[in-house]
Amino acid sequence: MRDAKEDREQALLPPTSRRGFLECMAWAGAGLVWSLSGGVLSSRALADVARNAKTGRGPGARRSGGLHFVQISDTHIGFDKDANPDPVATAREAIARINALADEPAFLLHTGDLTHAQKPGAFDTVAGLLQEARVGGVFTVPGEHDVFSDGGKEYLARFGRGTQGSGWQSFDHGGAHFVGLVNVLGFQNANVGALGAEQIAWLERDVAGLSSSTPVVVFAHIPLWAVYPEWGWATHDGAQALGVLKRFGSVTVLNGHIHQVLQKTEGNVTFHSALSTAYPQPAPGTAKGPGPLKVPAEELRTHLGLREVTWHGKPGPLVVVDSKLG
């Protein structure tokens, strides 16, 4: 058993020195598994996947190689309104779920809005929370709440190590290539998120040497596809970035921002929007704006959750499981 100090040190190590991957699809939650087969998105009950994990056959079965990681999003530490007066508690519940996994995830991705409007002390709190996760490492991208008031200065000082520009980054793990993109700066010129020419040029250079058969996982805060531009739920130059990745046989895009699970498939690209650990937001166009959605307190946890992703190292889709806190 490792001590907390070792955990902290591991979180700061470069990806290449992190421990090898362990896979496990056993998961005590009420989630659905979405996977791509022949271009058609399909869902299966999580129980089936758990059974496959045991039998060693079918999707979700344990095999050697591959990768296993978790994603949380939109912790909004510092939020204190009725929609969730204690987002620290719910973020901690999500981390407890991760720590209860039979096999430790290789790493945790946080897809932004770590804080709520960079409130004083919020970055300290979220950094402490992330250290509680028993994972091989932590990778983050900022949300607009993390950077709007200082252009990302504090975020980069705390979480920017090993990143470039406004916090974009890439690494290889388990046979897949991971790219973290930042689309929450540069709002001045668009009604929606934006990446900018410099970041897209970097992305081109970053993937230039990769074989087209390498699975690519992109993580960013705002959806790269146009979920609902009327509420800013899109990325102005997202299509350009996806164009750079067109030659790859498998591209998985993970994002947060909209506090709800949504999937879409476009050619070889699957998009997965994640739940928040703090509060839900309305479905596109069902309210006056994209603000916190108040639900009865006893229902809150059925709108919050986390995500587990596995890939078995063989040609085929990544398996994405969204799980709710309650």
Added chain:
Amino acid sequence: MDRQHTRRPRRARRLALAMGAVFACLAVGVRAATASGASPAQIRIESFVFDPPTLEVASGATVTWINRDEELHAVTSAEGLFASPGIDTDEQFSFRFEKPGTYEYRCALHPHMHGTVIVR
């Protein structure tokens, strides 16, 4: 009776003139106050909309944004002239516009929300 009838309108006219002068003074006072920033123009943020979406003020005027949403907002100028911190529910942010021009701004957290301040 006749005298009274003729005198009353005269009095009324004098009164009207006097009141007109008072209103004129008040109007000048208001304009002067706006110009000095003592009486700020307001923009209400409600239901993810800036109201009014376009506001005209005199140069030197102070504009105040008041957030009536339960969601936090922040106003930021397209050309970097001003950027508010987070404006939470019932909080406000003010900025004084010194030079004439057309100033576009957005919510830094919800970029689909935008407005214009025209400074004469």
